[in-house]
Amino acid sequence: MYRSSVFSLQQLTSIALAAVLAGCASSGVRNPSGNGVTVLKADEQGFVAGTGVESQDIVTVTDKMARSILEVPQIQRAQGQPRVVLLPIENNTRFAINKDVLLTRIRARLNSQTRGKVMFLARERMAALEKEQQLKQSGQVTSGSDANVVEFQGADFFLTGKLDGSTTKSARGVSDYVLYTFQLIDARTSAIVWEDLAEIKKQGLDDAAYR
Amino acid sequence: MREFYSLLVPVLFSLCLLGCANRSPSGGNGRDALLLKYRAAADHMRRAEFDAAKPLLDDAVTTLGGLTAGDVSARKARGYFQSESRKNFRGEPYERVMAFFYRGILYWMDGEPDNARACFRSAQIEDSDAEAGKYKADFAILDYLDGLVTAKLGGGSTDFLTRARSNARLGPMPDYDPAANILVFFEMGRGPTKYSSGEYGEQLRFRTGTSRSTAVVLTGAGLSVRVGPSDDLSFQATTRGGRQMDHVLANKAVFKGATDGFGDAAIVSGAILAGTAGRRTAADEVGAGLLIAGLVSKMISAAATPSADTRAWDNLPNLIGFSAFRLPEGSHQLKADFVDASGAVTLSRTISIQVEPGTRDTVLFLSDRP
Numbered sequence: 001m002y003r004s005s006v007f008s009l010q011q012l013t014s015i016a017l018a019a020v021l022a023g024c025a026s027s028g029v030r031n032p033s034g035n036g037v038t039v040l041k042a043d044e045q046g047f048v049a050g051t052g053v054e055s056q057d058i059v060t061v062t063d064k065m066a067r068s069i070l071e072v073p074q075i076q077r078a079q080g081q082p083r084v085v086l087l088p089i090e091n092n093t094r095f096a097i098n099k100d101v102l103l104t105r106i107r108a109r110l111n112s113q114t115r116g117k118v119m120f121l122a123r124e125r126m127a128a129l130e131k132e133q134q135l136k137q138s139g140q141v142t143s144g145s146d147a148n149v150v151e152f153q154g155a156d157f158f159l160t161g162k163l164d165g166s167t168t169k170s171a172r173g174v175s176d177y178v179l180y181t182f183q184l185i186d187a188r189t190s191a192i193v194w195e196d197l198a199e200i201k202k203q204g205l206d207d208a209a210y211r
Numbered sequence: 212m213r214e215f216y217s218l219l220v221p222v223l224f225s226l227c228l229l230g231c232a233n234r235s236p237s238g239g240n241g242r243d244a245l246l247l248k249y250r251a252a253a254d255h256m257r258r259a260e261f262d263a264a265k266p267l268l269d270d271a272v273t274t275l276g277g278l279t280a281g282d283v284s285a286r287k288a289r290g291y292f293q294s295e296s297r298k299n300f301r302g303e304p305y306e307r308v309m310a311f312f313y314r315g316i317l318y319w320m321d322g323e324p325d326n327a328r329a330c331f332r333s334a335q336i337e338d339s340d341a342e343a344g345k346y347k348a349d350f351a352i353l354d355y356l357d358g359l360v361t362a363k364l365g366g367g368s369t370d371f372l373t374r375a376r377s378n379a380r381l382g383p384m385p386d387y388d389p390a391a392n393i394l395v396f397f398e399m400g401r402g403p404t405k406y407s408s409g410e411y412g413e414q415l416r417f418r419t420g421t422s423r424s425t426a427v428v429l430t431g432a433g434l435s436v437r438v439g440p441s442d443d444l445s446f447q448a449t450t451r452g453g454r455q456m457d458h459v460l461a462n463k464a465v466f467k468g469a470t471d472g473f474g475d476a477a478i479v480s481g482a483i484l485a486g487t488a489g490r491r492t493a494a495d496e497v498g499a500g501l502l503i504a505g506l507v508s509k510m511i512s513a514a515a516t517p518s519a520d521t522r523a524w525d526n527l528p529n530l531i532g533f534s535a536f537r538l539p540e541g542s543h544q545l546k547a548d549f550v551d552a553s554g555a556v557t558l559s560r561t562i563s564i565q566v567e568p569g570t571r572d573t574v575l576f577l578s579d580r581p
Contacts, residue, residue: 050277090364091325094332096272096318099325167332169339171455174278204278207285209298211340211455 051176051202052095053163061180061198062102065161066109070117072184072194074157081119084184085155093165093178102161106182121153157193158185173205242284245274246300249310249524257578261317268314272330275307275337288520289459291466295520305403305447306524307337308350312531315356316396320574328360342452349450351378352441352533359535362389363572380446381530382439391535392566397577399424399440399549402527403448407519411467413460415519419445420529424549424557424579429534432543437550440530456519463517471512477505528580538573540566549579 040046043059069075075082086107089099107120122129129152136147145151161182168175177199184194248267255264279285279301288298301307315330331353339348348354358371368387375384400422408414429436481501484494542565549558558579566573 052276091329092366094329094336095276096314096323096326096329096333167336169336171340174336205280207279207282207289208455208459209282209285209288209295210279210301 049204051174051204053093053097053178057178057200058101058105060200062105062109064198065180065182065196066106066113068196069106069110069159069182069184069194070114074184074186074193075118081116082156083119083121083153084157084159085121085123085187087158087160089161089163091163093163094167094176095165095178097163102180103159106159119153121155123155126152155187158187159183160185171211173203175201175203177201242297242299243522244299245271245302246522246524249302249306250526252310252313253524253526253580256313256316256576257580259576261320261576264313265317268310268317271310272314272333275301275310276333289456291463291515294516294518295456295460296518296522298520300520300522302524303405303448304338304340304451305444306527308334308353308447309444309524309527311337312353316574316576319360319394319572320576322571324360324363324572328357331356331360338447341450343450346450346452349378350442350447351375351380351384352531354378355384355441356533359387359389362387379441381441381443384441388535388537391537391572393536393538393564393573393575395427395429395438395534395536395547395575395577396531397427397438397440397533397547397549397579398528398531399427399579400529401580402525402529403445403523404525405519405521405523407521409464409517409519411464412518413457413464415454415457415460415521417445417448419449420527422529422579423551425530425552426550427532427534427577428548428550429536429545430548431545432538434536434538434545436534436536438532438534440532442531444527444529444531460517460519463515467512467515467517470508470515474505474507474509474512477501477508479505481505526580528578538564538566540568542566545575547577549577 038046042055045054045056086103089102091097091099110118111120132141133147135141136143159182161180164179164181166177178201180198180200182196183192185191186193248271252264252267252271255261255267282299284298287293288295302310311330311334315327315334318324318327318330335348335350335353335357338350338353341347341349352375354371355375358368358375361371362368372384372387400420402420403417404420406416406418408416426437426439429438478501481498481504484498484501486498487494489495542563545562545564547560547562548556549560551557560577562575562577564573564575
């Protein structure tokens with residue numbers, strides 16, 4: 001009886017010893033072989049998220065604005081192509097963002113959807129365009145037309161926008177509201193011929209280890 | 212022999228559990244990745260390697276912008292057998308504020324004052340969870356800069372200036388000059404450090420930083436300005452108050468103490484029983500059991516890790532400040548003298564600046580840190 005009990009303890013000791021050696025090998029680094037690339041749509045929320053401006057917000061907002069601009073009478077019933085210049089967006093939120101991405105996406109959506117209904121002018125490339133014109137005027141490069149005639153077009157409308165935000169933070173978490181407003185301004189009269197908005201609110205709570 | 216095996220089994224079993232529990236979930240560098248970026252970014256800022264600091268700070272503010280809900284390392288850090296320093300480092304509020312502050316300076320240098328303002332606002336939000344209301348979001352410089360950008364962009368800035376002045380403890384905040392085109396950010400001294408106290412090191416404490424320099428004197432180009440700091444990081448670090456994690460650590464400390472105390476009691480009782488009773492008696496068996504239970508409890512106590520996380524962004528300054536003034540277009544030479552309380556120069560720097568035409572501000576960053 002006593003010998004049998006000692007034998008079982010020896011067995012148990014061996015099992016425990018094996019567990020010491022083997023158990024640790026199975027723990028440690030999480031996802032030791034890494035994560036494969038996960039392709040997400042730009043308008044879906046990934047597993048990495050905050051309360052700031054994210055790709056799904058940009059897609060939602062710019063899609064809405066592009067659709068809305070097309071319904072503006074001055075665009076729909078325009079004789080010829082209205083020429084639009086983009087003015088930088090003003091960021092009044094607490095999130096530092098690449099401001100160009102919003103207007104760039106609206107422009108790309110309008111260009112691809114309307115097939116020439118609206119013409120955007122590349123004012124942000126003026127330095128390069130002026131240099132090219134000077135090269136043509138000086139005869140250093142060829143020109144398909146009279147290089148001394150200014151053909152840079154003026155704007156009929158300015159498209160611009162603004163981001164405003166409001167933040168609340170407490171022990172229960174952080175909440176961020178961002179209001180996106182966009183305007184189409186008549187360059188001749190300064191009248192705001194179109195304005196639309198989109199608003200997104202997000203909230204979340206950090207792990208207690210960081211609070 | 213039997214007693215030996217009886218003891219060995221739980222010892223090895225506990226070792227098995229403890230050995231596994233102490234393994235790092237993401238590796239040391241992974242946990243400290245943000246800390247390393249913080250430190251490297253500060254070094255780059257001081258060497259005027261702003262392009263090198265930018266991606267590091269971008270990573271930092273992007274990380275800080277994400278929520279930590281579901282963070283595995285944070286969950287484990289709350290466990291009894293994982294120390295707080297197992298969590299991915301993000302820093303205390305004053306450290307997170309400085310990441311946004313530095314990034315804001317760089318945005319302004321790049322001619323993006325609105326994005327700079329966004330960083331200053333996020334920085335102030337990071338400082339908004341102090342325990343005492345009067346210390347919430349109380350960086351004077353952040354409200355002041357928020358207002359200055361707003362004034363420069365044509366908005367109303369009175370409220371920002373009022374808030375900045377109400378939080379200013381180190382000196383008066385001047386009126387805004389929206390036409391100021393030279394913006395000088397400066398930092399001085401060595402910032403606060405962390406240590407732990409309490410029976411098991413479960414209480415996070417801050418040792419205040421020091422700064423020999425107490426002001427900057429800017430001369431040249433028709434200027435002679437003495438500017439004092441706006442904020443003290445040691446003050447910010449020590450006025451945050453308790454954290455929610457402190458409650459977790461306090462519970463861990465209670466657990467560690469209780470299991471340790473039980474272990475002591477069980478071992479002593481078991482030893483007395485086993486020593487006074489005859490061999491192979493019931494009391495001997497109970498004594499041996501108590502001894503084993505006591506040892507296991509002691510081991511569990513030893514494995515409990517209530518110590519506070521004392522990793523720190525240890526190359527931060529102690530004082531930060533700002534000044535804005537006007538200079539005409541063209542080349543200028545400025546001398547920046549860091550001075551101590553007696554007016555003696557502690558460090559002198561000569562700065563050549565080129566003020567370009569247009570509305571873009573010239574942003575300078577000065578540090579008395581090497």
